Amino acid sequence: MFKKLPLLFAAALLTACGTFQSVVKSAFPYTANLVVPISAEPGKPGEVTAMSQSFDQKFSKDGNNAYKIEQVHVSSAKIEADNPSDFNIGNIASIKIYLSKEDGSSEVLVAQRTDIGPNVGKSLVLDADQSARLDKLVRLPRLKVRMQYTVRHKLDMDATLHLALNMSAKAAE
Template sequence: MMRKPVVLLLAALLFFGSCAMLQSVVKGTFPYTANIVIPHSARVDEAQTAISTGNSFDQDFTKDGNNASRISEVRIVSAKLQSSDPSDYNIGNIASLRVYMAKNDGSDEVMVAIRKDIAANSGNSITLDIDNSHFLDALVRQPGVRIRMVYRLRKAADTDVSLKVSLGIGSTPAN
C-alpha cells in the first residue's frame, strides 16, 4: 500500500527536478542566427558595421509563461559565419571581424565572437573564436536581440553579400 505514494512522489521529484536540466538542453540546442548584409559599396581596409536582429527557434527566454527562470549563466559556446547569398562567397574577402550582442535598443552590448587574420582562401564558412567571459542572461531574455558585426574587408564584392551568423548558447540549470 505504501509503495504507490512513494513511487509517485519519486516520479514527481524526478520530473520537476529535471525541468531545469531539460530547459538548459533545449535553450542550448537552437542557436541565435542573424543575417548580415555587406553592401557592394563597402570600402576595403576600413572598419565597417552591419546590424541585424538575432532570432532563435526557441527564442522565448522570458520568465513569464515558460521555464526560463530555471536556467542561468547563459554564455556563447560556439560561433560560425557562413555565406548565404551568394552561397559560394569567399569569406576570405573579409580580413577580420568582431561580433557583438546587445539589447534591441543597442544597450548592454558585449563582444561574443572575434576572428582576426582570416585566411584569404577560407571558403564559404568559418568558425569564429568565442568570447564567453560574459553572462548573457539579461540579453537573451529581451524581446529582441541585436547582433552587430564590425568587419574589415580585404577585397570588395561585386554585389551585396548576405552572411549568416550562428551563435550557439549554453546555460546551466538554476537552483
C-alpha cells in the same frame, strides 16, 4: 511522508524545466542574417546589424523560459555565406560579433576572428568569448546582433552571411 510528495514532485518538475531549457539553449542557436554591402570600403571598419532569432523562443506562452537557466554564454560561433552561396569569407579580413538588447544597450562582444585568411571559403568558425555572460540578454524575446568587419578588397555585390551562435547554459538552482 505523503504530505511531502507534492513538494518533492514540484521541486523535481522545476529542476527538470531548468534542465530542459539549458538543453534547448544548447541545441538551438541564435541566428541572424547579416549583409555586408557592396559599398564597404577596403581596409576601413564597417558594421551591420540584424535581429537574432532562436527556435526556443517558441516554446513558452510568454516567449522565453530563460529565467530557468544561468551561466549562459556562447559556446561556438559560425558564419557561412548565404547569398551568394559561394562567397569567399576570406574577402573579409576581420569580424567581431556583439549581442545587445534591441535598443543596442548592454552590448557584449561574443565572438570574433581577426586573422581571417584570404582563401577561407564559404564558412568560418569564429573564436567565441566564453567568458561573456548572457543570462540577462537571453531572457529577452529578441536580441540585436552587430557585426563589425573590415573587407580585404572591394566586393562585387552585397554579401549575405548567416551567423549561428550556439549557447551553453546550466539549469538555475
